[in-house]
Amino acid sequence: MIQVSNLQKAYNGVTVLDIPELNIPKGESFGLVGNNGAGKTTFFRLILDLIEANAGEVLIEGKKVARSESWKPFTGSFLDEGFLIDFLTPGEYFKFVGKLYNKSDGDIALFLESMEEFFNGEINGSKKLIRDFSKGNQKKIGIAAALISEPQILILDEPFTALDPSSQIRLKRLLNDLQTNRNMTMLISSHDLNHVTEVCNRIVVLEKGLVVKDIATGEDTLKELETYFAV
Amino acid sequence: MLLFDLVKQEWLKSVRSSGFYKNLTVRIFLGVFALYMGGILLFMGYSLNKVLEEVPGGTPMELFNGAMLYLLLTGLALRFVMQQLNTVNLSSYQVLPVNRSVLIHFLLLKPLFSPANYLLLLVVVPFAVRSVAAYYSGGVALRFVVAFELMVWCNSLLASFLKRRFGSGFLSFILVLVAIAAVFVLEYLHLFSLFAVSKALFLFVVLHPAGLLVPVAAVVVAFLLNRWFFAQNFYPERFNSKLKTSHTATADLSFLNRFGIIGELISLQLKLILRHKRTRTLLFLSVLFLLYGLLFYTSNHYGDGMVFFCAMFVTGILMFLYGQWVISWDSSHFDGILTKNIPTRTYILANYYLLLAFNGICFILTTPYFLFGTKIIYMHLTAFLFNSGCNIVFFLFCATFNSKRIDLSQSSAMNYQGTTYKSFLIVLPIMFFPILWVNVLAWLTSLTVALWSLAIMGLAGLLFRKQLINLCIRQFNNRKYVIAQGFRERE
Known part of the structure; x- marks a missing residue:
């Protein structure tokens, strides 16, 4: 589904990401962990064509991502609040995003109903503007907007941070559901080793832009990661 | 002394903001523009005498005094749109043992230091020299300038009071505009002449020995109104910047x-x-x-x-x-x-x-x-x-x-x-x-x-x-x- 070959990104001569080869097959849930500055967000931005690579390329379904639009209809993503249109109400925002993917009003209403539990009753129907919501609720809105198009690929950057404990558990359940029922390809970065091992069946550890570990999640994965990150 | 510290910290805030360094070019452009505007204002003040001399109905100063209330009203309306409500970053001071009244006085008096309040002096001073000092005396000219500046202060204080009290929404602005238009219409129809009132009032202010008390009183009243407002709304978050709720314009699109x-x-x-x-x-x-x-x-x-x-x-x-x-x-x-x-x-x-x-x-x-x-x-x-x-x-x-x-x-x-x-x-x-x-x-x-x-x-x-x-x-x-x-x- 996603192929990365010889991908390099440097800022002012300093290489921040260097991935010679990486394949993410369809339906895989791909977890990305690493300390701050390891290159996680940079990697996601390169996949989403938000920044330009210095060398190499990312292919989605065999097509180059850079300067192309063919991947957009089936890719949902939420990296940070720069993805939100914060002067809209959640309802207006979901409707706007839904229309971009040719969803009818009925589709959108149905989708929002299915998200009601995740929203914990605080978002649907609210007349508040997105910029007036708490960080946690903003994150929920962003994640929901990424899912509204029923994408085949979902890219989330640290989806668990800023969420309250119950919402974290709900999000985990939601992501596992999407994986088993829809066979969605997921790329998720996280600082929380517990969550990421629970959601993802493959974990890649980045350090200073390099892939240092690539593990299929098993019983010992959490321990392995904890020893790796222990100081 | 605390007040002085606050002023200093506000100054540091503006000097140390990254925009100050990055936007040097913009600053130069704006600076040149400001010089140009200043020049135009000075020239206006200088030539205003000649223009007004050709207008019937009194000496240039009398005419200016007649227009004074109009100027102040228009100024008030403009301030209503343009003038920013002053806020200090209160939360960082609130946790410190800073007296509330010090903060309030700082909030209230800070706008008076804005250069915008002294811009019109560029017009008024040359005008006073040419039209007031020449017709009356130097002393009268001085009082004319002082009275004008006091009224500008009064305007500034009044604008922030009105804005805090009634909000700066579009509707309130329209109301202000309508009020001003009404006065103009009344003047035009000779039903009520604000011009005459203004003329009489400011001639008294400028010529009578106790006249300057009027603008001083106006400033004091405006200041007290602001104080009263803060006394009514005791909690800082009420006056700290905008109320957090943003209103939704739901035009049907x-x-x-x-x-x-x-x-x-x-x-x-x-x-x-x-x-x-x-x-x-x-x-x-x-x-x-x-x-x-x-x-x-x-x-x-x-x-x-x-x-x-x-x-x-x-x-x-x-x-x-x-x-x-x-x-x-x-x-x-x-x-x-x-x-x-x-x-x-x-x-x-x-x-x-x-x-x-x-x-x-x-x-x-x-x-x-x-x-x-x-x-x-x-x-x-x-x-x-x-x-x-x-x-x-x-x-x-x-x-x-x-x-x-x-x-x-x-x-x-x-x-x-x-x-x-x-x-x-x-x-x-x-x-x-x-x-x-x-x-x-x-x-x-x-x-x-x-x-x-x-x-x-x-x-x-x-x-x-x-x-x-x-x-x-x-x-x-x-x-x-x-x-x-x-x-x-x-x-």
Whole structure:
């Protein structure tokens, strides 16, 4: 589904990401962990064509991502609040995003109903503007907007941070559901080793832009990661 | 002493803000502009005497005094829109043992240190020297200046009180405008003369030994009103900046849905405009600028180039004000625009049609100027075509060079955040090319030829809009990484 070959990104001569080869097959849930500055967000931005690579390329379904639009209809993503249109109400925002993917009003209403539990009753129907919501609720809105198009690929950057404990558990359940029922390809970065091992069946550890570990999640994965990150 | 510390910290805040260093070029431009304006004001003050001498009804000072209340009222209305409510970063002081009244006094008195309050002295001082000192005495002139400045203070305090008390919404502004218009109408119909009241009042102020007590009392009253307001609203969060709730302008834009994704994007832009103070101020400013034609068309002093410039300005004002930052308006959600299913062509086209619609609206709104003669009709038509055909594309193309984030959440009326020297560079050719073109061609051949040539350029721009838009799309695709990077950087 996603192929990365010889991908390099440097800022002012300093290489921040260097991935010679990486394949993410369809339906895989791909977890990305690493300390701050390891290159996680940079990697996601390169996949989403938000920044330009210095060398190499990312292919989605065999097509180059850079300067192309063919991947957009089936890719949902939420990296940070720069993805939100914060002067809209959640309802207006979901409707706007839904229309971009040719969803009818009925589709959108149905989708929002299915998200009601995740929203914990605080978002649907609210007349508040997105910029007036708490960080946690903003994150929920962003994640929901990424899912509204029923994408085949979902890219989330640290989806668990800023969420309250119950919402974290709900999000985990939601992501596992999407994986088993829809066979969605997921790329998720996280600082929380517990969550990421629970959601993802493959974990890649980045350090200073390099892939240092690539593990299929098993019983010992959490321990392995904890020893790796222990100081 | 604490008050002094607060003043010092505010000063440090402005000096150490990153914008102070980055925007040096903008500062130089603004500085030159300020010097120019200052020069004009000084000149006005100097020549006001001569103008007023020709007006019947009293000495220049008497006339000035008569107009004083009008000036103050207009000033009040302007302040209502322009003047920012002063806030200190209260939360960082609240936890410290700082006396509340010190904070309040600081909030109240800080606006009095704003240079804007002393700008008009540039007019008043030369006027006082020429018209007051010459007719009366130096002492009277001094009192005249002091009284004027006191009234400016009173205005400043009154404006912040009114703004805090009644909010700075559009509705309250309209109310203020209506009140002022009512006074003007009463004066015009000779039902009630504010002019006479003002004249009598300020002559007393200036000439009577105890007269200065009146403006002093006015300042004190305005100050006490503010104090009273803070006493009523005890908790700091009540007066700390805007109340946190933002109100939703729910204009019904559903008619745009018929136009597919382009319609959705346009209605998104309209919501953006209606829901941020900075953009709403632009709307308001453009209404004011629509009246610009009254200045130019009624006078015979201006050459054809200048008149055409004015025609271009009024028929395209919304496009000029808004288009200058087109694309940049989206900076806070630009990553979203790039990753969601919005083809670049659709995005550029939406902006194109929006600007085109703005042009159409302004053109229709300025049709009353047609009464000024056929020349104006031709000029407006030409300006409309040229704006629509050439300038829109020019804006869309050049917008890709402006990669500075615009933070719309920082709301204020006179906000130049996100302005770089590039913004000036973009506007310069748009402003001076037509003046030059019309003047040169009109001089070489005739005005008709000059206008036709511009109209044909505009028509060509409209006919070849597909190719031109393709050019903009290519430019956008080339620059989008740089723009997106710039938009991610907060100040």
